Amino acid sequence: xxxxxxxxxxxxxxxxxxxxxxxxxxxxxxxxxxxxxxxxxxxxxxxxxxxxxxxxxxxxxxxxxxxxxxxxxxxxxxxxxxxxxxxxxxxxxxxxxxxxxxxxxxxxxxxxxxxxxxxxxxxxxxxxxxxxxxxxxxxxxxxxxxxxxxxxxxxxxxxxxxxxxxxxxxxxxxxxxxxxxxxxxxxxxxxxxxxxxxxxxxxxxxxxxxxxxxxxxxxxxxxxxxxxxxxxxxxxxxxxxxxxxxxxxxxxxxxxxxxxxxxxxxxxxxxx
Numbered sequence: 001x002x003x004x005x006x007x008x009x010x011x012x013x014x015x016x017x018x019x020x021x022x023x024x025x026x027x028x029x030x031x032x033x034x035x036x037x038x039x040x041x042x043x044x045x046x047x048x049x050x051x052x053x054x055x056x057x058x059x060x061x062x063x064x065x066x067x068x069x070x071x072x073x074x075x076x077x078x079x080x081x082x083x084x085x086x087x088x089x090x091x092x093x094x095x096x097x098x099x100x101x102x103x104x105x106x107x108x109x110x111x112x113x114x115x116x117x118x119x120x121x122x123x124x125x126x127x128x129x130x131x132x133x134x135x136x137x138x139x140x141x142x143x144x145x146x147x148x149x150x151x152x153x154x155x156x157x158x159x160x161x162x163x164x165x166x167x168x169x170x171x172x173x174x175x176x177x178x179x180x181x182x183x184x185x186x187x188x189x190x191x192x193x194x195x196x197x198x199x200x201x202x203x204x205x206x207x208x209x210x211x212x213x214x215x216x217x218x219x220x221x222x223x224x225x226x227x228x229x230x231x232x233x234x235x236x237x238x239x240x241x242x243x244x245x246x247x248x249x250x251x252x253x254x255x256x257x258x259x260x261x262x263x264x265x266x267x268x269x270x271x272x
């Protein structure tokens with residue numbers, strides 16, 4: 001697993017971060033393009049991209065995604081995989097999340113399983129959505145917040161509700177911990193429950209984000225870092241940019257002897 005190239009995804013803005021929290025949080029398509037180029041140059045191979053309304057609030061909108069993707073592509077070409085999100089952010093409902101995915105038809109997308117797996121959502125709709133993702137060759141990352149999510153995911157696969165595919169998992173460390181701060185030890189329950197059927201990555205909250213990324217890298221996983229969940233360097237000092245957080249992971253990967261993935265590598269892993 002240590003020979004598998006490490007996928008470093010940058011999550012530069014998320015649904016909630018503001019310029020008041022950090023002046024370099026990218027909010028516009030132009031901001032995202034600039035950040036994408038900086039993070040590519042630092043070693044990232046994927047960008048997890050949120051778009052915002054003019055007032056800075058979270059937005060799920062196909063036109064906005066298309067506009068932001070075009071700006072990023074102009075800045076980096078095909079050298080980054082562009083992943084959009086279906087995150088609800090306490091605003092959108094499952095049918096809206098699934099609809100914007102279909103309307104956008106992106107190269108890559110992230111889907112929070114617990115946001116889609118709701119009592120009001122018929123199982124047939126879940127099956128239809130994930131079948132569409134597979135048939136449309138959308139590189140899909142499934143966001144899992146705890147062991148219960150992992151078990152629900154495995155159950156859906158086993159029952160055939162979700163078809164076999166080259167899915168990519170994301171383990172969110174410390175989402176429900178005190179103060180929402182993460183530690184590398186938070187990775188262990190996920191790995192104990194994971195069946196190794198699909199590649200996985202982690203994201204983490206707070207200044208131990210880099211330590212969590214190194215734990216994942218040393219165990220054959222992948223890493224997502226950035227201002228969405230953390231504004232601090234491993235020293236505890238504020239990070240100057242998203243690229244600075246990416247750079248830390250690259251330095252750690254070099255120390256571990258783990259090669260870095262390119263966008264071409266990622267497409268080879270996940271696209272049919």
